[in-house]
Amino acid sequence: xxxxxxxxxxxxxxxxxxxxxxxxxxxxxxxxxxxxxxxxxxxxxxxxxxxxxxxxxxxxxxxxxxxxxxxxxxxxxxxxxxxxxxxxxxxxxxxxxxxxxxxxxxxxxxxxxxxxxxxxxxxxxxxxxxxxxxxxxxxxxxxxxxxxxxxxxxxxxxxxxxxxxxxxxxxxxxxxxxxxxxxxxxxxxxxxxxxxxxxxxxxxxxxxxxxxxxxxxxxxxxxxxxxxxxxxxxxxxxxxxxxxxxxxxxxxxxxxxxxxxxxxxxxxxxxxxxxxxxxxxxxxxxxxxxxxxxxxxxxxxxxxxxxxxxxxxxxxxxxxxxxxxxxxxxxxxxxxxxxxxxxxxxxxxxxxxxxxxxxxxxxxxxxxxxxxxxxxxxxxxxxxxxxxxxxxxxxxxxxxxxxxxxxxxxxxxxxxxxxxxxxxxxxxxxxxxxxxxxxxxxxxxxxxxxxxxxxxxxxxxx
Amino acid sequence: xxxxxxxxxxxxxxxxxxxxxxxxxxxxxxxxxxxxxxxxxxxxxxxxxxxxxxxxxxxxxxxxxxxxxxxxxxxxxxxxxxxxxxxxxxxxxxxxxxxxxxxxxxxxxxxxxxxxxxxxxxxxxxxxxxxxxxxxxxxxxxxxxxxxxxxxxxxxxxxxxxxxxxxxxxxxxxxxxxxxxxxxxxxxxxxxxxxxxxxxxxxxxxxxxxxxxxxxxxxxxxxxxxxxxxxxxxxxxxxxxxxxxxxxxxxxxxxxxxxxxxxxxxxxxxxxxxxxxxxxxxxxxxxxxxxxxxxxxxxxxxxxxxxxxxxxxxxxxxxxxxxxxxxxxxxxxxxxxxxxxxxxxxxxxxxxxxxxxxxxxxxxxxxxxxxxxxxxxxxxxxxxxxxxxxxxxxxxxxxxxxxxxxxxxxxxxxxxxxxxxxxxxxxxxxxxxxxxxxxxxxxxxxxxxxxxxxxxxxxxxx
Numbered sequence: 001x002x003x004x005x006x007x008x009x010x011x012x013x014x015x016x017x018x019x020x021x022x023x024x025x026x027x028x029x030x031x032x033x034x035x036x037x038x039x040x041x042x043x044x045x046x047x048x049x050x051x052x053x054x055x056x057x058x059x060x061x062x063x064x065x066x067x068x069x070x071x072x073x074x075x076x077x078x079x080x081x082x083x084x085x086x087x088x089x090x091x092x093x094x095x096x097x098x099x100x101x102x103x104x105x106x107x108x109x110x111x112x113x114x115x116x117x118x119x120x121x122x123x124x125x126x127x128x129x130x131x132x133x134x135x136x137x138x139x140x141x142x143x144x145x146x147x148x149x150x151x152x153x154x155x156x157x158x159x160x161x162x163x164x165x166x167x168x169x170x171x172x173x174x175x176x177x178x179x180x181x182x183x184x185x186x187x188x189x190x191x192x193x194x195x196x197x198x199x200x201x202x203x204x205x206x207x208x209x210x211x212x213x214x215x216x217x218x219x220x221x222x223x224x225x226x227x228x229x230x231x232x233x234x235x236x237x238x239x240x241x242x243x244x245x246x247x248x249x250x251x252x253x254x255x256x257x258x259x260x261x262x263x264x265x266x267x268x269x270x271x272x273x274x275x276x277x278x279x280x281x282x283x284x285x286x287x288x289x290x291x292x293x294x295x296x297x298x299x300x301x302x303x304x305x306x307x308x309x310x311x312x313x314x315x316x317x318x319x320x321x322x323x324x325x326x327x328x329x330x331x332x333x334x335x336x337x338x339x340x341x342x343x344x345x346x347x348x349x350x351x352x353x354x355x356x357x358x359x360x361x362x363x364x365x366x367x368x369x370x371x372x373x374x375x376x377x378x379x380x381x382x383x384x385x386x387x388x389x390x391x392x393x394x395x396x397x398x399x400x401x402x403x404x405x406x407x408x409x410x411x412x413x414x415x416x417x418x419x420x421x422x423x424x425x426x427x428x429x430x431x432x433x434x435x436x437x438x439x440x441x442x443x444x445x446x447x448x449x450x451x452x453x454x455x456x457x458x459x460x461x462x
Numbered sequence: 463x464x465x466x467x468x469x470x471x472x473x474x475x476x477x478x479x480x481x482x483x484x485x486x487x488x489x490x491x492x493x494x495x496x497x498x499x500x501x502x503x504x505x506x507x508x509x510x511x512x513x514x515x516x517x518x519x520x521x522x523x524x525x526x527x528x529x530x531x532x533x534x535x536x537x538x539x540x541x542x543x544x545x546x547x548x549x550x551x552x553x554x555x556x557x558x559x560x561x562x563x564x565x566x567x568x569x570x571x572x573x574x575x576x577x578x579x580x581x582x583x584x585x586x587x588x589x590x591x592x593x594x595x596x597x598x599x600x601x602x603x604x605x606x607x608x609x610x611x612x613x614x615x616x617x618x619x620x621x622x623x624x625x626x627x628x629x630x631x632x633x634x635x636x637x638x639x640x641x642x643x644x645x646x647x648x649x650x651x652x653x654x655x656x657x658x659x660x661x662x663x664x665x666x667x668x669x670x671x672x673x674x675x676x677x678x679x680x681x682x683x684x685x686x687x688x689x690x691x692x693x694x695x696x697x698x699x700x701x702x703x704x705x706x707x708x709x710x711x712x713x714x715x716x717x718x719x720x721x722x723x724x725x726x727x728x729x730x731x732x733x734x735x736x737x738x739x740x741x742x743x744x745x746x747x748x749x750x751x752x753x754x755x756x757x758x759x760x761x762x763x764x765x766x767x768x769x770x771x772x773x774x775x776x777x778x779x780x781x782x783x784x785x786x787x788x789x790x791x792x793x794x795x796x797x798x799x800x801x802x803x804x805x806x807x808x809x810x811x812x813x814x815x816x817x818x819x820x821x822x823x824x825x826x827x828x829x830x831x832x833x834x835x836x837x838x839x840x841x842x843x844x845x846x847x848x849x850x851x852x853x854x855x856x857x858x859x860x861x862x863x864x865x866x867x868x869x870x871x872x873x874x875x876x877x878x879x880x881x882x883x884x885x886x887x888x889x890x891x892x893x894x895x896x897x898x899x900x901x902x903x904x905x906x907x908x909x910x911x912x913x914x915x916x917x918x919x920x921x922x923x924x
Contacts, residue, residue, distance in 0.1 A: 004682070022682070023679075024885075040681075041681030041682050042681070042682065068884045069885050070713075070885040070887040097714075098882070098884070100885045101883075120877075121877075122676045122877035125676070125677060125679075125680035126679070126680045126885075130680075134616065134681065135681075138617050142617070145604070152466055154503075154600045155600050155603050155604070156596075156600075157706060157913065157914060158914070158915070159704065160622065160666075160689045160691075161691075161917050161922060162922065163922045173637050173638065173639060174638050175666065176635065176638065177635060177693045180640070180653050181653060197693055197695070197703065197919060198919070198920060198921065199922075202922050204622075204623075204637065211924065214583075214584045214924065217485075217588070218485075218503050218587035218593065219502075219503030219593075220466070220483070220504065226688070227619070227689065231639045233659070241660075242623055251483070251532075415924050419584065420560070421562075421563075421566070421567075422530045422560070422567050422569075423486075423531050423562045424532060424559065424560030425483075426559065451619065452677060453620070453621040455621060455660070457659060457660070457661075458660060459661075460621075460623060462621070462626075462673065462676065
């Protein structure tokens with residue numbers, strides 16, 4: 001039976017017969033024998049295979065075993081004299097499934113830039129960096145499900161195609177079945193959406209929160225974990241047009257319970273990844289960003305500071321530091337302000353609460369002062385904002401007032417308002433951008449390098 | 463601390479003080495006291511709460527506790543004299559969070575049709591049937607992740623927006639940022655896709671398989687679990703425009719390994735749901751379809767039959783049964799044929815392999831006879847086709863020939879062909895429609911009733 005290389009490296013004993021399958025990373029030919037490093041994606045480390053000239057077809061096989069070739073190796077494990085590896089595999093039989101011509105295979109031994117690797121997105125996962133990124137990504141995703149399922153939360157699949165347009169149409173992609181060469185028109189020359197697939201304008205969702213609230217009103221604790229979209233034309237290292245979001249929603253929960261869950265959640269995810277991807281995280285710390293392990297430890301080991309937006313503004317105004325953007329009650333915090341609070345002042349994660357109502361969304365619960373809402377953002381050192389959440393407005397009349405004052409069409413939200421008409425409860429939730437999490441965790445500079453197939457302006461290849 | 467009702471029903475002991483929160487399902491007022499059934503979505507069963515007149519504000523509270531009202535109850539557990547429940551909760555304090563006016567709340571005690579409930583998709587999860595459906599759905603989803611993660615498979619997020627259009631554009635939704643009132647044109651009056659967000663036509667994906675193959679060529683074993691789309695204008699009880707698919711892909715794997723995994727996978731999921739949602743499955747068996755438990759046991763306990771398409775055709779030709787659709791080598795099997803094989807002939811799940819190349823997709827591996835491909839479909843009693851898979855064509859020249867003969871544009875697939883140029887390996891995978899699985903498992907007649915927010919022609923509400 002074939003074994004995975006990570007498992008062999010961990011458990012394999014000298015004299016054991018094993019069979020592995022994978023792709024050649026490097027080949028070193030010496031006079032008496034040759035070394036081939038084989039990787040099957042299960043770990044950063046390769047299994048070193050030793051080929052002796054007594055192997056059948058030694059010369060031919062050796063010629064085929066270039067970087068990128070796929071191979072099956074049977075043999076016996078032996079203790080390795082080399083530094084940094086416990087065992088190696090002495091080959092007794094080698095099958096080459098597919099070669100990779102060194103003249104044309106784009107992934108050669110030398111280091112490639114992430115920009116170049118983005119152009120060969122179908123091959124980049126075969127490198128050390130992307131192998132590590134996607135293992136960490138998988139561990140994060142697994143930890144997220146594990147965290148919520150252990151606590152009795154139901155995974156809810158929020159719809160991808162939606163007719164709700166609550167956050168501003170400019171940033172939403174349209175979904176249509178129209179022939180764009182010939183968009184049907186009404187007699188008055190308006191677009192005849194009645195003839196489109198859904199009978200009305202449809203978009204790609206920007207958030208599953210409103211639907212998560214529907215489900216929380218029946219199952220108490222739920223979470224979404226699915227793709228969301230922004231048609232924002234920003235070519236930055238922190239934006240994607242398509243990204244995954246995690247959005248828990250809890251009935252019978254206030255802002256304080258929301259903050260408790262979010263803090264516990266972040267600690268759990270970071271700890272899970274440190275425990276399960278130690279080798280990959282070590283790699284990131286050495287090669288990508290030498291602060292990622294310290295940041296993870298900081299998040300895991302510190303009680304998060306909690307303060308109101310009003311107090312945060314006071315601290316920023318007192319700060320012995322010149323900011324680029326103005327600090328003033330009523331203005332949103334900028335990245336430089338957030339980082340100052342988390343990195344310089346508190347030196348640990350900080351939860352800022354109770355933001356001005358004017359700069360926050362319509363569904364956040366209005367406080368008695370009528371000026372602030374029960375919102376919270378979690379700011380982490382080196383990271384900035386990583387989670388945003390709020391207690392939701394559960395009072396029908398206040399919600400209606402907020403919707404009206406923000407110029408949103410209440411008719412589109414009839415079902416959302418119904419949740420406040422029938423058995424309404426205090427409830428709260430938060431959102432986490434999954435790729436942001438993976439980016440911060442790994443220290444990768446560009447968010448396009450933490451999702452297998454990034455979508456961004458002018459970029460939809462593979 | 464608040465406890466979930468499922469947990470209290472399971473573990474609660476007489477004389478224990480507990481606090482629960484949930485929504486009122488029914489109220490029964492007797493002379494001396496009143497019963498209120500409270501449900502928090504954690505289980506099908508409600509917790510019976512006993513209200514005595516010595517409760518503060520008894521009359522007022524009782525008036526508020528109509529079906530749908532949200533409530534917090536503190537009290538002491540007592541052994542229940544009633545049939546079918548071990549314990550009940552004697553209330554000492556009741557807080558009503560939100561009322562539900564019996565005049566306007568659409569979910570009253572009487573039974574509602576699924577058609578009616580679809581119109582109130584934001585409330586239907588508060589019924590017994592939909593509560594059970596979505597708990598089973600969550601258990602299925604959890605089992606899928608558990609199965610693959612335990613076996614070292616990586617969860618891969620295939621892209622939702624894609625430029626690949628391999629399965630026929632007619633069935634794909636377009637994704638665009640164009641102002642449909644004013645679609646930009648080139649000088650020659652063609653649509654100027656260069657001005658759209660992605661710089662070229664973009665669609666919603668119909669399958670993550672091709673991208674899963676990319677990832678399997680680096681990580682060996684991967685699976686996708688995400689939304690996919692069909693713009694098919696079919697208003698049936700088995701089609702959705704938006705649905706979730708599970709697509710594992712394994713490098714170094716042939717059709718036989720693929721079938722083994724698929725069989726193990728199905729057994730695992732059904733067993734997990736029977737073990738974890740016994741009460742809900744019992745409910746479906748009693749109220750929705752009295753064969754669902756037997757079907758689940760059939761899948762779990764039988765070794766799946768395996769036969770070739772050619773043998774299946776021979777058996778169908780011999781069958782003492784009149785079929786509506788013709789049976790002839792080269793024609794696809796129809797639902798009636800599939801059900802005959804699984805239900806009447808084998809009386810257990812059947813895997814049919816080696817279909818005619820002409821009726822299957824370009825990426826399936828051509829056999830030496832050049833007439834069949836290494837495809838497989840799993841047919842289950844009462845269900846029909848539940849899984850479709852294949853070994854993939856890993857030989858560059860054969861794949862190119864197939865692409866050409868099927869009139870597909872090879873330029874769009876340059877990266878997919880590269881996988882065969884560099885380190886190609888035998889590999890295989892399959893696809894499972896997640897909603898079909900939940901539908902079959904629960905016996906629900908309409909697939910729109912097993913996804914929280916169904917999308918179908920003219921249907922995109924909530």
